Amino acid sequence: MNLAEIKAQTGAVGLRLLAVGAAVPGQPITNDQLAMRVDTSDEWIVSRTGIGARHFCTDESNLDLAAAAAQQAMARAQILPQEIGVVIVATFTPDQLSPSMACGLRTRLGLAQDVTVFDLNAACAGFLYGLHTARQLLLADSRPYALVVGSEAVSRVLDFDDRSTCVLFGDGAGAAVLQLTTDRPFYWLGGSRADAEGWLGCSGLLAGHRPAVYMHGQEVFRFAVEVIPQCIGQLLQQACLDLSDIDFVVCHQANRRIINHVVKRLKARPEQFFVNLEGYGNTSSASIPLALNDMWEKGLLKPGRRLICVGFGAGFTWSACLLEW
Numbered sequence: 001m002n003l004a005e006i007k008a009q010t011g012a013v014g015l016r017l018l019a020v021g022a023a024v025p026g027q028p029i030t031n032d033q034l035a036m037r038v039d040t041s042d043e044w045i046v047s048r049t050g051i052g053a054r055h056f057c058t059d060e061s062n063l064d065l066a067a068a069a070a071q072q073a074m075a076r077a078q079i080l081p082q083e084i085g086v087v088i089v090a091t092f093t094p095d096q097l098s099p100s101m102a103c104g105l106r107t108r109l110g111l112a113q114d115v116t117v118f119d120l121n122a123a124c125a126g127f128l129y130g131l132h133t134a135r136q137l138l139l140a141d142s143r144p145y146a147l148v149v150g151s152e153a154v155s156r157v158l159d160f161d162d163r164s165t166c167v168l169f170g171d172g173a174g175a176a177v178l179q180l181t182t183d184r185p186f187y188w189l190g191g192s193r194a195d196a197e198g199w200l201g202c203s204g205l206l207a208g209h210r211p212a213v214y215m216h217g218q219e220v221f222r223f224a225v226e227v228i229p230q231c232i233g234q235l236l237q238q239a240c241l242d243l244s245d246i247d248f249v250v251c252h253q254a255n256r257r258i259i260n261h262v263v264k265r266l267k268a269r270p271e272q273f274f275v276n277l278e279g280y281g282n283t284s285s286a287s288i289p290l291a292l293n294d295m296w297e298k299g300l301l302k303p304g305r306r307l308i309c310v311g312f313g314a315g316f317t318w319s320a321c322l323l324e325w
Contacts, residue, residue, distance in 0.1 A: 010139055021293060057156065065286075066151035081111050084115060087115055089118075090119075092121050122319065123314040126311070128190070128309055135178070153171045155171050157202050157213055174289020174290040199316075231319075253276060276291050285313075305325045
């Protein structure tokens with residue numbers, strides 16, 4: 001079989017999300033509560049972002065969140081630990097640089113030692129990168145299921161003297177159990193662009209001080225409202241569909257104004273774009289699986305419904321997929 005035939009064959013193999021799960025730490029921290037620590041106000045935050053509350057870790061580790069979300073997804077999917085062949089954790093805030101979060105998660109879940117496990121850092125686009133990567137790995141694995149988790153403890157890398165960033169983010173985890181299928185489509189795309197000006201990121205070891213998230217909001221806004229419609233258009237072209245054929249679009253939950261702008265630009269129905277950031281803030285790689293979990297719990301994810309998911313973040317990175325529930 002030549003390369004073209006292999007690509008044609010694997011391209012016909014889609015992806016099914018069997019179940020999702022989620023976890024957030026502690027009680028919600030409202031804007032008014034945050035204003036007791038930061039020079040801000042509920043009106044300022046809501047008017048600029050749409051965020052009303054978020055969750056911050058106290059005693060919980062990032063691995064605690066990832067494990068809770070994964071266990072819930074596995075229980076809902078009614079699968080056994082020995083049936084999982086791939087574990088990917090998308091995160092930019094691991095509890096430690098090494099061993100990986102995925103190694104710790106494998107142990108927590110009691111999975112076999114020969115399972116493929118690793119962390120993936122594509123910032124806020126990480127969960128969707130994880131779906132695509134898990135699909136490719138399942139094609140070569142004898143076990144039927146993969147577990148992809150987006151999990152973040154962003155509060156631990158926030159600068160609470162910078163009100164332009166610290167009010168935006170929250171902690172949480174979302175997980176999905178996946179299997180290959182030939183009766184559901186899966187279209188995916190991803191990419192990256194240089195951020196030469198340093199508009200969005202998290203400082204690290206090279207800086208010689210405590211890591212901290214930094215962001216230039218206007219530039220990130222312009223990037224996001226350009227790349228989201230671009231991704232949606234490319235996916236629809238791949239699938240030979242129109243936006244009216246899609247039941248829900250799930251964008252990375254970064255800012256309500258970004259999503260509203262995209263809706264207007266595409267002349268879409270506002271209810272077509274699911275939004276839940278008001279209770280979580282920007283949870284980076286966890287935001288899309290957290291949204292999927294909320295949709296599942298609200299009864300919105302019924303068999304046959306088509307979804308487009310779009311993630312974008314530091315790098316700049318982006319990814320998107322079109323799938324059928």
